[in-house]
Amino acid sequence: MPPTSKPQTDLVPAGPKLPSSFPSQLPLILSRAGSAAVFATEEFFYGRLRNANTRAAYLIAVRRFLKWAEGRGLELQTITPKDVGQYMDGLKDENTSMATRKQHLAALRHYFDGLVTRHAILLNPALSVRGERYEVVEGKTPEITVDGARTLLKSIGTDTAVELRDRAIVAILIYTAARAGAVASLKRGSFYHAGDQRMLHFDEKNGKSREIPVRHDLENIIALYISAAGLTTARKDTPLFRTAYRKTGQLTKTPVHVIDICRMVKRRLKDAGLSVRLSPHSFRVTTITDLLEQGVALEDVQRLAGHADPRTTRLYDRRDKKITRNIVERISI
Secondary structure, three states, X not given: OOOOOOXXXXXXXXXXXXXXXXOOOOOOHHHHHOHHHHHHHHHHHHHHOOOHHHHHXXXXXXXXXXXXXXXXXXOHHHOOHHHHHHHHHHHXXXXXXXXXXXHHHHHHHHHHHHHHHOOOOOOOOOOOOOOOOOOOXXXXXXXXXXXXXXXXXXXXXXXXXXXXXXHHHHHHHHHHOOOHHHHHOOEHHHEEXXXXXXXXXXXXXXXXXXXXXXXXXXXXXXXXXXXXXXXXXXXXXXXXXXXXXXXXXXXXXXXXXXXXXXXXXXHHHHHOOOOOOOOHHHHHXXXXXXXXXXXXXXXXXXXXXXXXXXXXXXXXXXXXXXXXXXXXXXXXX
């Protein structure tokens, strides 16, 4: 039977402790559950979850639920579907987004599956808890207009290596529909000749590797940057894009991070008089929509975007929004 009073989490419990490598240690409810629960938790976060972003999101969800359960005097083996359902109701009462609630439920289902597999608990209490119906018909990323993208690209100067770097990054985002993270991870050897054409090789999320042809104007933009950055004869594993020394216009040897690219794009958008609600992902939306408007086959656009499912590509298609806007403009009131 679960204890009737709130456990004293400030006391050191008997049994195994969570490894110190766990970020912001998970609640002590795990230590009281025994070594199998500790092992299954470590295996789940460091063995099964290989994507760092997914691991971080699931860690937040699992930690929050376990602290919630511990605060109600529950033990790991006594958690029931009713408890999980009440927790999900509480998230809804807190006005968390539906997408966040679905992510939390998915995290709990996968986590408890691991505990069942390692015989830490008997049944998965989250398995039978139904999630809310949630259908995304259009992505939330704001779209930059074609004219806006051209304006941004033209607004970036060519006097310093940093300006040439920023122009090359923005041009790659526009002309390849690549994600900012993939652009940040580019190496000098990622830009190469393949017969009679230049190519860019991207390492993207979920272990995907893609090659995208480089159009002539983009090739010139990248080549000018490489020359100014002193990377013409650099090793293949040298980071293609590097950070800057404050406002000197000079580059360091430190590779840019995806956050650096996001901040740079925001800064360039502001300087060009464009909305700072836009992001690097906005170029991806615009490029996909532009190609579909020109009648390019969905399968070809899907291949460029690197989507496994064409339904994901359709989320980036904003043609229906433009049709709707045209309709409402015709209301004669």
